[in-house]
Amino acid sequence: MAETIDEPATSGLASRIAASTRVPAACALERDQIVHARVRTLAPVLAVLTLGWIVLDAAVLRPADVARIASLRIAIAAALMLIARMPRRLPAPVMLRAFVWVQALGFGAMQLLLRPMDIAGEVGYGLFPFVIAAQLALFPAPWTQTLRDAIAPATSLALVFLWRHAALGPADWRDIWLLVLLTALAAWTAQAQLRLLVDLLGARREAAQDALTGLANRRTLDVRLAAEHERVRRHGDPLSVLMLDLDFFKRVNDEHGHAAGDRVLAAAAGALADELRAIDLGARFGGEEFCAMLPETPLDDALRVAERIRRRIGAMQTDFGGKAIPVTVSIGAAQLAEGETIGSLLARTDAALYEAKRGGRNRCVAAPAPGDAAA
Numbered sequence: 001m002a003e004t005i006d007e008p009a010t011s012g013l014a015s016r017i018a019a020s021t022r023v024p025a026a027c028a029l030e031r032d033q034i035v036h037a038r039v040r041t042l043a044p045v046l047a048v049l050t051l052g053w054i055v056l057d058a059a060v061l062r063p064a065d066v067a068r069i070a071s072l073r074i075a076i077a078a079a080l081m082l083i084a085r086m087p088r089r090l091p092a093p094v095m096l097r098a099f100v101w102v103q104a105l106g107f108g109a110m111q112l113l114l115r116p117m118d119i120a121g122e123v124g125y126g127l128f129p130f131v132i133a134a135q136l137a138l139f140p141a142p143w144t145q146t147l148r149d150a151i152a153p154a155t156s157l158a159l160v161f162l163w164r165h166a167a168l169g170p171a172d173w174r175d176i177w178l179l180v181l182l183t184a185l186a187a188w189t190a191q192a193q194l195r196l197l198v199d200l201l202g203a204r205r206e207a208a209q210d211a212l213t214g215l216a217n218r219r220t221l222d223v224r225l226a227a228e229h230e231r232v233r234r235h236g237d238p239l240s241v242l243m244l245d246l247d248f249f250k251r252v253n254d255e256h257g258h259a260a261g262d263r264v265l266a267a268a269a270g271a272l273a274d275e276l277r278a279i280d281l282g283a284r285f286g287g288e289e290f291c292a293m294l295p296e297t298p299l300d301d302a303l304r305v306a307e308r309i310r311r312r313i314g315a316m317q318t319d320f321g322g323k324a325i326p327v328t329v330s331i332g333a334a335q336l337a338e339g340e341t342i343g344s345l346l347a348r349t350d351a352a353l354y355e356a357k358r359g360g361r362n363r364c365v366a367a368p369a370p371g372d373a374a375a
Contacts, residue, residue, distance in 0.1 A: 022142070027198050034197070035092035035139050039099050042135070043084035046103070047077035061114070068113050076106035096139055100152040103132050108156035112163050126160075129153035129179055136186040140193035150183040210284040212262055213269030221283035221291055225342045228295055232336060239336040240302035242292040243349040244272065244309065247328045247361040249288040260320040261288075264327055271312045275305060291346075299335035299366055306331040306364040314362060330356035334367035344370065 054070045061069065079102045086095055107128035114125070132153040136146050157179060161172060168176075208220040216224070225241075232239045246252075246268060253261040265288060272282045272290055285291040292309075294302050310329055317324040332352030336345050352367035359365065 027201050030201055031140055031194065031197060032092035035096055035141070036088055038138055039095050040084045042138070043080040043099060047080040047084075050077045050080070065114055069110055072106060072110055072113065076102060079106070093141070093145060096141070097149055097152075100132055100135065100149050103128065104152035104156040107132075108159050111160050126175070129157040129175075130182055132156070133179055133182040133186055136183070137189040139190055140197050141190045142194060143187040143191040146187040146190045147183065150186065154179060154183075210269075213266055213284050215269050215273065215290070216281055216283040218283065218285060221281065221285070221293065222342075224281050225293060228293060229336070229342050231295075237296045238298040239345075240294045240297045240299055241334055241336075241345055241349045242294065242302060242306050242309070243285070243332045243346070243353040244268075244290040244292070244306075244329050245331075245353055245357065246288040246313075247330055247357075249327075252325060252327065256320055256323070256325060260318075260325060263320055264318045264325055267316055267318045268313050268327065268329065271316055272309055275309045275312060291349075299333060302333045302335065303364055303366055306333050310362065310364055328362035330361045331364040332356055332367060333364060335369075337370050340370060 050073050054066075054073055057069050057073075058066050080099075083095065083098050083102065086098075107125065111125050130153070133150055136149055139146075141149075157175060161168065208216060210217045228239055231237070246264070249261065249264070252264055265284075269282070269284065269290065272292065276282050276292060276294075279295050281293040283291045283293075292305075294305060297305070310331055313327060313329045317326065319325075330353060332349045332355070334345055334349040334352055336342075348367040348370070352365045356363050356365040
């Protein structure tokens with residue numbers, strides 16, 4: 001009997017831990033946008049509160065301390081406002097790290113400037129490391145990133161301990177334990193936010209995609225066409241649409257079965273998607289029919305794109321059951337005319353597709369402008 005070797009449980013645990021720290025590429029952009037937005041919202045608020053606290057300092061601190069602390073508060077507020085204005089292309093983790101370190105080093109320096117240091121606790125300065133740790137719970141991030149960012153408030157607290165040159169007392173150990181607890185809660189909350197974001201975006205993608213081909217579904221196409229139509233109305237950029245239909249597709253299903261037909265559809269959808277730009281949209285229109293929306297594209301350029309798609313689909317060989325299934329496609333193209341509705345544009349594109357079918361299939365045909373007599 002062959003001997004089986006059980007995989008160590010630690011390897012499964014390690015793989016789960018590694019998986020929990022990864023952000024899917026499809027979700028990274030959304031996560032970064034959330035982090036940017038929250039930092040841009042919080043930084044100005046904290047800057048205003050930091051400056052407003054000068055009034056309370058004047059009521060509690062010695063005049064000499066007030067002047068020094070006020071200058072440091074102004075520097076912190078300026079740094080926070082600068083972070084709020086950082087360009088959006090800056091990586092979100094870098095922006096968040098700058099946000100927490102400015103606070104940690106600034107408020108830590110305030111405590112070091114106060115003499116005697118006990119007064120820092122009386123006016124609430126000792127709370128800042130815990131406030132910073134709690135802020136980390138507001139940002140969706142892998143727990144490892146949250147722990148790295150928590151080094152900032154921990155450093156602020158450690159500097160105060162070192163500056164006093166005294167052994168740690170019960171109150172100090174209480175502060176350390178509280179910071180560890182808040183950091184753990186922040187890491188768990190940030191990780192939970194990230195998982196929720198990934199799940200929500202996954203559900204959104206599934207609702208917007210055709211399950212078989214991975215292209216956008218009809219509803220998504222309608223929404224995007226309506227939005228693009230409005231943009232064209234405002235700015236006047238060209239908009240073209242392609243309508244594609246696989247030739248003799250019923251024959252594929254009859255001769256090879258529906259599983260083979262599904263494979264052909266998926267392969268054709270992949271070929272279509274590969275020929276489109278990031279700003280374009282490929283969608284399954286229904287059955288073996290596809291649609292492509294080409295923003296900022298005049299009709300001549302759309303025809304060139306259609307011809308590339310036609311040649312690519314015609315050259316592919318879909319293998320099923322040891323047999324190569326050839327397939328060709330007919331394509332109609334049309335450009336949105338001034339004042340035209342999306343319904344009229346799709347109707348003209350579909351009419352051009354019908355002309356391509358009637359003219360022998362495996363060809364591209366441009367729709368005439370509204371009112372013209374011939375293609």
